[in-house]
Amino acid sequence: MSPPAAGAASSGEAPPRELYTIPASSGWFRWDEIHETERRALPEFFGGAGGSGFGTASRNPRIYREYRDYIISKYREDPSRRLTFTEVRKALVGDVTLLRKLFAFLDASGLINFSASPSRPAPQKKPDAEAILEAPVGLQVTPRPPASYFVEERGGGGGENGFRLPPLTSYSDVFGEWAPGRGPICGFCGEECSDGSVQTLKDGFKVCSNCYANDESTGEANKHLGDKKERADNHASSAWSDAETLVLLEGVLKHGDDWDLISQHVRTKNRSECIARLIQLPFGEHMLGTINGKSDSKLHKNQTTERKVDKYIVKESSSQPTETVDGMQIDENKNDTDKSNEERPTKHRRLFSSIDPTVSLMEKLVLLTTSSSPDVVAAAADAAIKALGNENPLARKAFHLSEKEYRTRAFSSICARQGDGIVGGQDAEMLGHSVPGNKKGKMFISTTYQVRAAVATALGVAAARAKMLANQEEREMELLMASIIETQVNSLAPFLLPPTGII
Amino acid sequence: MKTVSLGANRPSAVKFRMPTRDNLVPIRVDVEVDGQRYRDAFTWNPSDPDSEIISFAKRTAKDLKLPANFVPQMLHSIQGQLAEFRSYEGEEMQIREKIVPLKIDLRINNTVIRDQFLWDIGNLDSDPEEFARTLCDDLNITDPEVGPAIAVSIREQLYEIASQSVSAMREARVSKKGRRAPEFASNSKAMHNSLDLFKYFGSKGSVVRKRKEWYLYEPVVDVARKEEVGAIDATEELSSRNA
Numbered sequence: 001m002s003p004p005a006a007g008a009a010s011s012g013e014a015p016p017r018e019l020y021t022i023p024a025s026s027g028w029f030r031w032d033e034i035h036e037t038e039r040r041a042l043p044e045f046f047g048g049a050g051g052s053g054f055g056t057a058s059r060n061p062r063i064y065r066e067y068r069d070y071i072i073s074k075y076r077e078d079p080s081r082r083l084t085f086t087e088v089r090k091a092l093v094g095d096v097t098l099l100r101k102l103f104a105f106l107d108a109s110g111l112i113n114f115s116a117s118p119s120r121p122a123p124q125k126k127p128d129a130e131a132i133l134e135a136p137v138g139l140q141v142t143p144r145p146p147a148s149y150f151v152e153e154r155g156g157g158g159g160e161n162g163f164r165l166p167p168l169t170s171y172s173d174v175f176g177e178w179a180p181g182r183g184p185i186c187g188f189c190g191e192e193c194s195d196g197s198v199q200t201l202k203d204g205f206k207v208c209s210n211c212y213a214n215d216e217s218t219g220e221a222n223k224h225l226g227d228k229k230e231r232a233d234n235h236a237s238s239a240w241s242d243a244e245t246l247v248l249l250e251g252v253l254k255h256g257d258d259w260d261l262i263s264q265h266v267r268t269k270n271r272s273e274c275i276a277r278l279i280q281l282p283f284g285e286h287m288l289g290t291i292n293g294k295s296d297s298k299l300h301k302n303q304t305t306e307r308k309v310d311k312y313i314v315k316e317s318s319s320q321p322t323e324t325v326d327g328m329q330i331d332e333n334k335n336d337t338d339k340s341n342e343e344r345p346t347k348h349r350r351l352f353s354s355i356d357p358t359v360s361l362m363e364k365l366v367l368l369t370t371s372s373s374p375d376v377v378a379a380a381a382d383a384a385i386k387a388l389g390n391e392n393p394l395a396r397k398a399f400h401l402s403e404k405e406y407r408t409r410a411f412s413s414i415c416a417r418q419g420d421g422i423v424g425g426q427d428a429e430m431l432g433h434s435v436p437g438n439k440k441g442k443m444f445i446s447t448t449y450q451v452r453a454a455v456a457t458a459l460g461v462a463a464a465r466a467k468m469l470a471n472q473e474e475r476e477m478e479l480l481m482a483s484i485i486e487t488q489v490n491s492l493a494p495f496l497l498p499p500t501g502i503i
Numbered sequence: 504m505k506t507v508s509l510g511a512n513r514p515s516a517v518k519f520r521m522p523t524r525d526n527l528v529p530i531r532v533d534v535e536v537d538g539q540r541y542r543d544a545f546t547w548n549p550s551d552p553d554s555e556i557i558s559f560a561k562r563t564a565k566d567l568k569l570p571a572n573f574v575p576q577m578l579h580s581i582q583g584q585l586a587e588f589r590s591y592e593g594e595e596m597q598i599r600e601k602i603v604p605l606k607i608d609l610r611i612n613n614t615v616i617r618d619q620f621l622w623d624i625g626n627l628d629s630d631p632e633e634f635a636r637t638l639c640d641d642l643n644i645t646d647p648e649v650g651p652a653i654a655v656s657i658r659e660q661l662y663e664i665a666s667q668s669v670s671a672m673r674e675a676r677v678s679k680k681g682r683r684a685p686e687f688a689s690n691s692k693a694m695h696n697s698l699d700l701f702k703y704f705g706s707k708g709s710v711v712r713k714r715k716e717w718y719l720y721e722p723v724v725d726v727a728r729k730e731e732v733g734a735i736d737a738t739e740e741l742s743s744r745n746a
Binding site: 063086090092100 | 600602620621622623626628629630633634637638640641642703704709710711712714717718720721722
């Protein structure tokens with residue numbers, strides 16, 4: 001609607017005539033005429049579709065003008081007040097539907113309510129609440145991941161909030177015939193699949209074995225179908241409570257890939273449900289390691305969107321070292337294979353990793369370690385291991401340090417290295433990358449200790465650097481002091497030295 | 504201006520349907536089981552498959568936490584009303600411009616609304632839901648249940664008129680009256696007095712009502728206080744039980 005223009009509705013001559021401003025777009029209006037616009041908009045009054053006839057007894061141009069003039073005059077009695085349909089219909093005789101249409105036409109074409117207060121107050125929006133378009137704090141924007149990622153993310157996001165109200169049955173209208181208690185519905189053929197025949201596709205949604213056999217490719221087209229079923233699937237046979245989820249995670253830590261043991265651990269859920277639940281958790285896929293080739297880029301994205309989860313888990317893990325110790329022990333026995341821990345652990349497919357943030361954390365740590373020379377880093381690593389070993393005898397075991405080694409391990413305190421004074425340059429960076437990696441690789445086996453050692457290493461390295469800088473500063477200060485003193489002494493020298501020749 | 508004779512109002516025959524833009528049937532359910540009572544009014548699309556009815560009944564019972572033995576009675580009630588609607592469906596009815604006054608006299612939660620307005624039952628483009636929406640907006644009624652209740656009430660009245668027209672047609676055909684008689688018969692039988700068009704739309708009349716008559720066609724809204732609501736509920740219960 002164009003804002004009220006300066007056009008006057010009536011020619012201003014004698015003062016008794018009042019001037020109304022009407023929008024320029026409705027300038028065609030004339031009191032004593034019926035414009036073509038009106039005929040076209042309300043053909044009922046003008047004898048049908050053509051709008052040129054005379055209409056019927058109750059709908060004809062005369063009647064139309066009466067209605068119209070009444071409404072417009074009514075509005076003009078008080079142009080600042082919004083005229084409502086209910087007000088006028090009490091005074092007009094005729095079909096309310098038709099009157100409504102007429103009223104709407106006048107409103108839309110700017111003949112009434114053009115300078116009234118804009119819209120009706122209800123529903124009242126709180127004036128304080130402002131909608132700010134911003135990414136949430138701590139969230140980084142990443143390049144758009146492939147569409148397939150979103151399918152899982154939504155599913156995973158849904159699974160993240162442990163507390164879930166039982167779905168209203170109206171819900172099933174939207175999400176199809178799937179009801180709690182029934183088995184998963186195949187994403188392709190829409191039929192219920194018996195437990196055994198469920199196959200999980202790469203994208204994480206379920207298809208029955210028939211469809212799986214028929215259709216190898218990850219039906220991109222069926223994604224929408226899969227979405228719904230996926231979401232429906234989130235509500236497993238019985239909803240996963242917080243406690244159950246925790247038990248599941250424990251089970252995964254303990255048993256790694258052995259789903260039978262895990263489902264035994266989680267007594268109330270069977271095998272496939274455990275798998276399903278794990279997939280739905282944000283870091284579940286990482287733990288499962290079932291998604292091939294995506295772990296690389298995917299986990300990068302995972303990092304950014306799962307920071308919150310990360311922090312939570314990190315806190316959890318660091319606050320419960322004793323619990324995980326047991327797990328780690330068993331772990332050691334099982335996982336004797338050398339997990340060469342390169343700085344890019346994302347590229348590596350591990351059987352499981354209990355803590356997702358090892359990824360992002362590692363990167364940070366690596367950055368820290370590259371600030372100094374490789375020797376320093378190695379020394380810091382040594383010190384870290386030693387310190388950890390001191391802390392917890394089991395750690396020593398984890399690091400495969402024999403007693404002898406431990407004792408003789410050069411207490412390579414950082415101080416010994418201060419002579420280097422080499423500031424880690426870009427060249428050293430690459431070296432730095434590989435060296436700590438190799439060192440670590442030989443010694444580390446369990447992930448918790450890896451993380452802790454890495455953290456300690458980074459801290460050690462940072463401390464080393466800081467110490468170096470501090471020493472440097474000190475030396476400079478000493479130097480400056482010495483030169484000051486020297487200057488002073490020199491200036492005072494004639495007065496200080498005993499005068500020669502005077503006895 | 505040329506005066507138009509009122510006889511120009513020709514009736515046309517159409518297949519029975521609700522004389523509104525959307526052919527939706529008003530359904531009213533009042534079921535009582537073991538001291539619990541379920542009352543509801545809503546619109547139903549008769550072209551929906553019947554399997555929808557059972558799922559709707561179950562879903563509603565579950566959402567409202569009603570015991571399962573409500574469902575068969577609900578089902579029975581809804582199906583009965585739909586069957587009645589469908590029994591008219593094959594028939595023809597006369598559609599002609601006919602303006603009748605409709606009344607609203609409802610209490611929804613703690614809102615009481617009374618209103619009267621004119622409705623052309625021959626206007627197949629009419630929209631009770633839109634009318635109800637406008638009414639609630641204009642009167643700043645915040646309770647979201649009021650609008651649909653008004654719409655259902657309008658539909659019920661329209662349905663009654665339409666079905667009467669059909670049964671009148673049926674009777675007229677059966678009886679041996681002359682061709683013109685059905686129109687008059689249905690006219691006189693109509694419970695709602697159709698508007699005396701001539702008085703208003705004739706050349707000497709005016710469609711603008713006299714001010715003193717405005718109050719008749721104005722909505723009246725009352726918001727009852729909590730205590731009152733309780734009392735009204737109780738009296739209604741008693742009267743409906745005794746009825």
